[in-house]
Amino acid sequence: MTARDFILKELQRKYTLDKETDIESFNYLESGYIDSIGIIQFLVSLEEAYDIEFTDAEIADPSFKIVGQLAQLVERKVMENERSKAGNGKES
Amino acid sequence: MSKLCDLFFDMASEYPQKTAIWCDNKTITYEELAALVCRYSDFLIKAGVLYNDHIGIPMNNSMESAALILAAANLGAALVPINPTLPPEAIKSLFAAADVKHLIARKNFLEQTEGVIDLNLKGAQICLDGSWRNTLSFDSISKMSDKRPVVKQVTGKETLIITMTSGSTGEPKPIDLTQNNKLERAMAHIRLYNLTKEDRILAATPLYHSLAERLVLMPLLIGATSILMPRFTPALWLNCVKDQKVTFTIAVSAQLGQIAELLTSPFVPEIDSLRCVVSSSSLLENHIKNELIDKLNCDFHEMYGTSETSTVTSINFRETMGKKHSVGRPLPEAEVKIIKQDQSIAKPGEIGEITCKTTLMCNGYYNQPEIFQGALQDKYFKTGDLGYLDEAGYLYFAGRKKELIITGGINVYPQDIEECVKKLPEVKECAAFAYPDNRLGEVVALAIVPIPDTQLSKRKIQIQCAKNLADYQQPHIIVFLDQLPKNSLGKLEKYNLPEYVTKHGVFK
Secondary structure (H helix, E strand, C coil), X not given: CCHHHHHHHXXXXXXXXXXXXXXXXXXXXXCCCCCCCCHHHHHHHHHHHHCCCCCHHHHHCHHHHEHHHHHHXXXXXXXXXXXXXXXXXXXX | CCCHHHHHHHHHHHCCCXXXXXXXXXXXXXXXXXXXXXXXXXXXHHCCCCCCCEEEEECCCCHHHHHHHHHHHHXXXXXXXXXXXXXXXXXXXXXXXXXXXXXXXXXXXXXXXXXXXXXXXCXXXXXXXXXXXXXXXXXXHHHCCCCXXXXXXXXXXCEEEEEECCCCCCCCCEEEEEHHHHHHHHHHHHHHCCCCCCCEEEECCCCCCHHHHHHHHHHHHHCCEEEECXXXXXXXXXXXXXXXXXXXXXXXXXXXXXXXXHHCCCCCCCCCCCCEEEEECCCCCHHHHHHHHHHXXXXXXXXXXXXXXEEEEEEEHHHHCCCCCEEEEECCCEEEEEECCCCCECCCCCCEEEXXXXXXXXXXXXXXXXXXXXXXXCCEEEEEEEEEECCCCCEEEEEECCCCEEECCEEEXXXXXXXXXXXXXXXXXXXXXXXXXXXCEEEEEEEEEECCCCCCCHHHHHHHHHHHCCHHHCCCEEEECCCCCECCCCCECHHHHHHHHHHHCEEC
């Protein structure tokens, strides 16, 4: 499953997004799809599914709240992970 | 006494064209809502839902949910509404405790639980939005009859809602609320706040809790309009109140704290429609009350109650000038006694456990009559809260006897979190406790004592919780300790934990 699909599935656990919604620029916090109670579970589920860890700076960045940009961040971190694993593999 | 659903249908024939519910920029008139309730009733009968059957429903705030509550009442069936983010094992145990036979759920829920959990349901499984595998689909709802099916056995004494006091791993206590419970509670609050058909009543808390259920039912029983917010942020709340000309609402104190904070910003809409706001769940600080009264320009009440008893006491802020920190006087339906540790009745000013006798009392814990009897003393429900009465009969809250964390107005039972975390082999001991928080009032904090020489990371604990607990049960703070604070008898001193972890803990 792509990061974008995973995020959309998690966001819609309580409410289905309107078909008209522009997903790429959708702010899931301002629209209340994730609230201050649900944010931790959302983040940890995402980290676990993709074996990544967000830094405090990444979480604090305004782009983190936007579905499209969050999906890109996840994909970037997954690629970095893979590159670093591949790099480690060569050394050993 | 008229039955709950009869009252709604009376209003529908009296005010057919009036807006019954506004939700998420859509409206439904009384006539349309009555037709929807009839179609749902017809559909459910054809799906095999019988009188007294229990239907599990991961519930969100929507017109469909409101219509399904009324349809269940119409049929003499019961709903077991749950938080859709509950983990599968918790859902299974809650549904088993409440004898759930049928399921109504969104496609997202059916997809997420497929192959993960066998709910072992014997009745119908219905997809609320579209179709999914072998489930029945509400897609055909428009073909159903809009003539009201009347189930003659319905007397009002049937269970309508079973709501859970405990979330996941702990033994759930299913609170049994009959149709008459729901009706009498709604009517008591309509009288208390002088609500009329002119009111526009906002519900902005989740419908799987009894507060929002009451806020939605109240207007529908008197021909007023229900404003149902699907999701809450303080900005969405203020815009909704302004645009929908809301006149009355009950909110949890954590929401009001966030709203008050936003009201200090210069860019907020001016609110002039509100007549009265009520704060529930825990006492608001005076500066927050003042900010709200000043900016929202309306009456302000606070209430104290429990799910078992409904509202016990109420106070108008104007009275609190002389009664600072009181949660008010008992409703006409309720009587309060303070019981001291030696089981004697406390004198005014003496602290003890708050107990309450009320005509609004729930029907008990479903299938657990002994446990409910154990929570009663001489017909007074032992709330587990500490408090005292003054000479004039005003109640003052003085803390909780039972261990409970209230985060954003939702009750979290520490043992649910502890049992989940203890399953990690590296955990020697752990304790979940309330930690003060500006936004949510309290957040769940977790103190962990790992087994020496094991590797236990904060991340591993977070993943364990994310997978096995609901969203509101997630620990916001995780602290590692060498040992938990205990008294000389080896009993955990939980009340001491917030201070203890600040001194001795390692925040990871």
